[in-house]
Amino acid sequence: MAKQKGELKDRHKKILDVLERYQNTVGYPPSIREIGKETGITSTSVVNYYLNQLEDWEFIERDRKVSRGLRLTKTIKSIIDEMIQIPLVGMIGASEPVPVPGSDFNYYDPESSIDVARSLLPKSDQGNQLYALEVDGDSMIDAMVNDGDIVIMKYTQEARDGEMVAVRLTDKEETTLKFFYRENGHVRLQPANPSMEPIIIEDPSTVMIQGKVVLVIRQLSGKPV
Amino acid sequence: MAKQKGELKDRHKKILDVLERYQNTVGYPPSIREIGKETGITSTSVVNYYLNQLEDWEFIERDRKVSRGLRLTKTIKSIIDEMIQIPLVGMIGASEPVPVPGSDFNYYDPESSIDVARSLLPKSDQGNQLYALEVDGDSMIDAMVNDGDIVIMKYTQEARDGEMVAVRLTDKEETTLKFFYRENGHVRLQPANPSMEPIIIEDPSTVMIQGKVVLVIRQLSGKPV
DNA sequence: CTTGACACAGAACGGATGTTCTTGTAAAAT
């Protein structure tokens, strides 16, 4: 879902982006040197190097010895269309507050981003208010979220009953993920783990909602559980 | 509707066809030499010669000095999609029978063909059963069809009431265009010109339907009426 | 008949473009 085999790095993405933009705007594929100019790579051999990798991974097809003889694999082209890229802006843990992305982030600029299929997200959440956080530590286990998980958040300061939100309890200096319910004057924070007891907050003003959890991603790359 | 400025000849069409096919199948535009190979033109300068014309007429756009730097004009691309090419297989007159096209005609092979916008044809008639005839002589004036007009025919041997068909009266050795009606045992052939009297054929077996008229095209190129 | 426009072919030129080779750096592995 997120990263690809052999790590799809920033330059690979830039190149794929250039390929698609060039084809759609100019009408024919770019040359190696033009790709270099667009992506900031000064050497033709380096562009060639990445193109070879992209070809190995079947992101593109190349006709060797042919000028501009390269094209996006159809499936990849559609995958790109179906993908939404979400910037990974930082960590979330028990103690630190939740970081919020700057309004101006470049599509390919962030040092790291998460690719998510649009179909995984509710349509109403597909705006650009999304950002991703990596979970640091075990403090979220009662929310069924492990250390290392990625949570996709939507920025909001309000929550409807039943939504999972990142809340900060100002009097406890603590940030957690909980299901949110507002009940006759107080707030109930319900852990995702049903075996755990809810927390009742008598004073709603001590509850700061820092975002709504849209998706949780756990990448199991063969590492022990 | 039919021909373009400066006469869009066979080679122009072939080249446009190659351009579109190449882009859709290979994924990038062809080179001049590849166009030559596809179209049977042996000289690069000749291909260049036609490409320049197509550029003048705004059928394509070219980026000079750039390999494969050519593309179909968007509008033209859509025009091609919206066009149907109908082979002009011969003449129709009073005396001769109506020629019928061979089943195998090549898209660009016929020495002449008529371009017709799909929107002008009923959807049900857009199959490949269509062919065009040029009207020879004044024998069709009672069908409001002049000498030199082009009639688009759909091959059929049966007709429904009210359709305009090409009929051959076997006992008169005569081919005409008439509206066709079948009425209690006999056939009524109604001229398009309302001031003319219908022809009643008592013996339907003498009426041979040779095709149904789908469209009549009259090209007024400034010549006197 | 001559002329000129047009269609066509072939060759030669030069710039554009993909490929490859050498060199270098830094991090990871041994």
Add this chain to the structure above:
DNA sequence: ATTTTACAAGAACATCCGTTCTGTGTCAAG
């Protein structure tokens, strides 16, 4: 410490490819 691997840059090379020039043949106009 040494080797290996991944990444990067630049230059040199070999084609690919568009352009242009010369020449030929046809056909209609003058």
